[in-house]
Amino acid sequence: xxxxxxxxxxxxxxxxxxxxxxxxxxxxxxxxxxxxxxxxxxxxxxxxxxxxxxxxxxxxxxxxxxxxxxxxxxxxxxxxxxxxxxxxxxxxxxxxxxxxxxxxxxxxxxxxx
Amino acid sequence: xxxxxxxxxxxxxxxxxxxxxxxxxxxxxxxxxxxxxxxxxxxxxxxxxxxxxxxxxxxxxxxxxxxxxxxxxxxxxxxxxxxxxxxxxxxxxxxxxxxxxxxxxxxxxxxxxx
Numbered sequence: 001x002x003x004x005x006x007x008x009x010x011x012x013x014x015x016x017x018x019x020x021x022x023x024x025x026x027x028x029x030x031x032x033x034x035x036x037x038x039x040x041x042x043x044x045x046x047x048x049x050x051x052x053x054x055x056x057x058x059x060x061x062x063x064x065x066x067x068x069x070x071x072x073x074x075x076x077x078x079x080x081x082x083x084x085x086x087x088x089x090x091x092x093x094x095x096x097x098x099x100x101x102x103x104x105x106x107x108x109x110x111x112x113x
Numbered sequence: 114x115x116x117x118x119x120x121x122x123x124x125x126x127x128x129x130x131x132x133x134x135x136x137x138x139x140x141x142x143x144x145x146x147x148x149x150x151x152x153x154x155x156x157x158x159x160x161x162x163x164x165x166x167x168x169x170x171x172x173x174x175x176x177x178x179x180x181x182x183x184x185x186x187x188x189x190x191x192x193x194x195x196x197x198x199x200x201x202x203x204x205x206x207x208x209x210x211x212x213x214x215x216x217x218x219x220x221x222x223x224x225x226x227x
Contacts, residue, residue: 001159033215042202043157043217092156094215100145100206102215104156 002027002095004105012111013083020079021108023093028073031096034066036089037107043092049076083112125224132190134221136203139184143205147215148177148188152199160188160201190223198225 003026013019023032032049047068048056055068070076080087093105126132138146144165149157161172163179163186170177176189186203203218 004156042219045214048214096215101159101162102147102204102206103159104149106156 001101002029002097002103004093004095004103006093006105006108008108009106010109010111012113015084015112017083018079018081019083019110020077021091021093023076023078023105025074025095027097029095030098032070032076033094033096033102034068034076034078035092035094035104037092038089046078046091049078080110083110085112088112122219123222123224125226126193127226128193128195130193132188132193132197132223132225134188134190134201134203134223136186136188136218137184138186138203138205138218140205140207140216141184142207143216144208145206146177146179146186147204147206148175148186149202149204150197150199151202151220157202193223193225195225195227198223 005024007022011019034046035043036046037043045058046061046066047058049068049070051070051073057063065081067079078091088111090107090109092107094102096102147162148160150160151157161175161177163170163177165181168179174191178187188201190197200220200222202220204215206215207213
């Protein structure tokens with residue numbers, strides 16, 4: 001298994017600012033991902049964080065809005081840029097092990113005012 | 114497009130009864146499935162997984178059944194407890210290329226009545 005931590009756990013931000021969310025995994029994993037979850041809804045994949053190269057974004061998500069870094073096998077960051085109230089959501093980091101099991105962090109609850 | 118859906122958005126059961134949460138998937142290329150439990154204010158918690166070469170897998174108080182013929186997945190929870198109250202998601206994954214992403218269903222809220 002993999003234990004994932006995220007910082008911050010929650011934040012309230014002003015429109016137009018940016019927030020960087022950090023994700024740390026307790027062991028080396030093959031793949032890391034970032035998801036978004038609106039309250040009461042399912043999870044939507046934002047992007048796959050690739051180690052040492054640009055992230056792979058899903059349809060509807062772009063690098064300028066959600067820049068992602070993954071400098072090593074256990075750490076990744078997601079930045080939510082130029083925030084608007086529509087970006088208010090829960091952002092979840094996820095990691096996949098070699099056996100394809102995929103685990104999630106506790107989430108970062110973002111409110112944009 | 115491919116999707117994973119759940120038959121029942123809300124399931125209410127009595128404490129001590131068995132719970133069955135169902136899930137339908139549409140991508141025949143999916144060969145790996147995971148059930149997650151998400152409690153309020155927390156991230157999804159890995160419960161149990163199953164690969165397509167299996168029909169059934171058991172864990173502690175939980176059993177997952179896979180019917181590839183009708184593309185159906187179910188999670189059975191034995192002797193349901195108040196601590197089982199949560200939203201349950203099924204998720205599917207293929208192998209390689211665009212199918213190598215974990216796709217989530219819509220979720221089922223399990224409410225355990227004391």
